[in-house]
Amino acid sequence: MQVRRTRLPVMLVSAAVTALIAMAVATPASGADDEPTTFTVGIKQDIDSLNPFTGIVSSAYEMYQMNYDTLTDYAAEDFSAQPAMAESWETSDDGLTWTYKLRSGMKWSDGEPLTARDVEYSFNRIRNGRYEQTNYGNYVAAITSVEAVDDTTVVMKVDKPTPVMLHLYVYILPEHIWKDIDGKEVRKFDNEPEGPDGVVGSGPYIVTEHQKGQFLRFKANPNYWGGKPAVDEVVFRVFQNDDSLAQALRRGEIDFADDLGSNVFESLQDAEGVTTFDAKYSGFNEIAFNVGAALDDGTPIGDGHPALKDVKLRQALSYAVDTEAIAERVFGGHATPGTSIIPDLYQDLHYDPGSSAFTFDPERAKQLLDEAGYREGSDGIRTSPEGRKLSFRLFGRSNSQTSQQTVQFVAGWFRDVGVEVKPKIVSEDALTEIIGQGNFDLFEWGWVVEPDPNYQLSTFTCANRSYKDGGQVYANLSDSFFCDEEYDRLNDLQAEQIDPAERAETVKQMQQIVYEQAPYIVTVYYDNLQAYRSDRFEGFVPQPDPDGSLLFQYGTHSYRNITPVSAEEPAGDGSSDQAAEEDDGSSNTALVVGGIVVAALVLGGVGYALSRRRADHDVE
């Protein structure tokens, strides 16, 4: 039947679509020459707070160090102490008095003078504030007094010598702003920018805008002591998945992507104008043993397998894990086999077991197990001399693909040497609880190690085992329940060694103890996969030199040193639509396949419907 249909809605919709498409084509082209240069970084998690006393996610610390400077900095080359606000410092012979000499003539971003008074204020605020201490307490724990002697001299006294005085990563805050926010208000204070002048600070960039869940915008600080950085603006944009992050980089909407997944990273390797960078990182993963769960006072807890208290068993099992296979097959080669608990990124501190390493050798593992009295039963599973079957629960983390794969590999290797493994996959929160109560045999997890080894080393001390409070057992830092007198003694020693070389010696000895006692099998040191628009920015500074991370470092080295690729060079006409056009050339098979699949599905649907109608007609 012929019915005239009103076409108005259709026309309206198509008009709207046309207008939007026209806009879409027009909008990116509006990048004029006089516009400020903007460096845009894609991040995968929004920050939790701009208040440096409140935030805890790692991306938030990137924002704080942009906005606020510190007394000393971690050098890009090797993490050694480097002048920042303080141009020099010295310590008394007994190591109890530290004098910091500030640069003269420093100013806050609002033009107010920045003096030693602000430093004194910031440290005392943390020393006297309970809330303020939650994030920075470890830096001020030993400090007994902070005094601004004159505008450029700060003197601090400590009750015992401590190397932390070289790396006081405490953000210096403007007293004239923060004095109005008392100890109660600071908990609620969000420190959000309220105008184009942004949040008053002293770092190379000042945050001027924050759209929650979307982006943060920074402008170069003309009052920065190191001079105004070359790039006018830095924007951090939040992406919720790896794929859109990669697409945005391809499109040139962003200039830098951090922490990419290995699939996405590899797909970017042949994208035009994009350079991928396999950066060495400070994280390691491990298989941890329950070496005898107990409270800090030595009371045993939990239901761990008693055989795991035997160091010979743990050493034998260390020979059974092929760390190279994990690096290659689980991490796609974006990792290196691990050994000790300080990654080799920190070259000065890392302990290398050399020829005494537990390199993968199943025959050796079997032989050691036999020697230690773990005899194989008729079912191929060994039993301990006490007659208990070697059957272990191995926990993996449900939110991590690599964790689950590692668990599967390890279970297979252990079975090969006659040890039964029952993999269990749980959430990280459930696992935290399980570990704290000592209700496990083995688990897979990891740590990210700071340049100061103190925290990492403390995870193996007797005092940091679980503790009791009101009848309840609570987890502490230790997750293997390792406890060794000599280790604890060395830990106290390194905490007071100011000379970096002497301290490194002690730290290496401690790592050796942990390596040989094997509460952990460190599986890999994994990489941080980064990618950037090399057609638009250059001059990134890796930390450490030459293959460390380009951004998200200890310090703002890259942000201060990058420059736009000059327009004269034939390769880089950096406007975004240009970048998008260049991108068309690089054929990405996945995209084309996706498009074809959609088309095929739609056509398939149409065809199916047509054939069905026809069949119906036939019946009629």
Place this chain on the structure above:
Amino acid sequence: MSSTQEAALASADHPTPRRYAGGGLGTYVVRRVLSAAATMLFVLVFNFFLFRLLPGDPISLYTRGRNMDQEQLRELRRELDQPMLTQFVDYLTNPFSSGVDSTQFSRPVWDVIGDYVWPTVILLSTATILSAVIGIAIGIRGGWSRGGTFDRVSTGTSLTLYAMPEFWLGMVLLILLSTGVGPLPGMFPSGGTITPGVDKWSLDGILDQLWHLFLPALTLTLAYLAEYALVMRSSLVDELRQDYLTTARAKGMREKLVRRRHAVPNALLPTVTLVFLNIGFVVSGAITVETVYSWPGLGLLSYQAIRGPDIPLLQAIFLLFSISVVVANLVADVVVAAVDPRVRA
């Protein structure tokens, strides 16, 4: 609870169908409001206990990543350790109290939700309106000329779209229209609601936001449209057999008027119910699409809260979602009753 189930339950209370007595819209609305209030109370109580059943130490969640010693943790635990009854009374007297802080953002939970609610409402209401209008129009046209080319093509396409996972459709559209493939240039941004640095309220800013809205709204419209088109089509096809249409034609009414005045209003009811029921989910957002386009909405926020886990935030979000569904059900019941007196009994 769907309105038909409700009607069935209501009629079970009255074994003799009372066609006229008590069928006033006013009484009906009062009954519905009361039942919605009861549901809401149940949700409120359930919500409280649900989150207290979760394992784990709340203090270690609050203090994760912070440098606190055992003594501080012990003190904090003592501060927060109130008897369950006290907690319950506190919660019931003021479930919306802004005193509770999100463990992730260290801000009152309702403030955090406030930041994320508008992008969701804008995206989901755009998609709902577009998909309802276009879906109903397609359904009418297809159903009226059942078996025609348009019907066959639209039904096939609708079924295909209906079967597609939203995130996958989103990803494909992102690649096609944002990155660009082959000769097709990349035209739309890959995510967010606005270009950094553009003033939200300026003309440029509004256009820029529409430009950002296009892809997520398109994805959701395509995903929702199929449902409306299919339901509308089938209910119109049911009406086609009715005698009153023959009567209308016999009166000499033009085909177009038969369709517009008689068939469509009757066939609209199921679709209208569906639209209003779906409005309840407008607030809860579309987690998958919001994730693909990094759209800072409540869907994303709930994902973040789960990933935390940020229990106070999650609890508030659950409460908000439950309330919006209950309210949408109520509105759907009332609207349908207003349009169709038959349901009021």
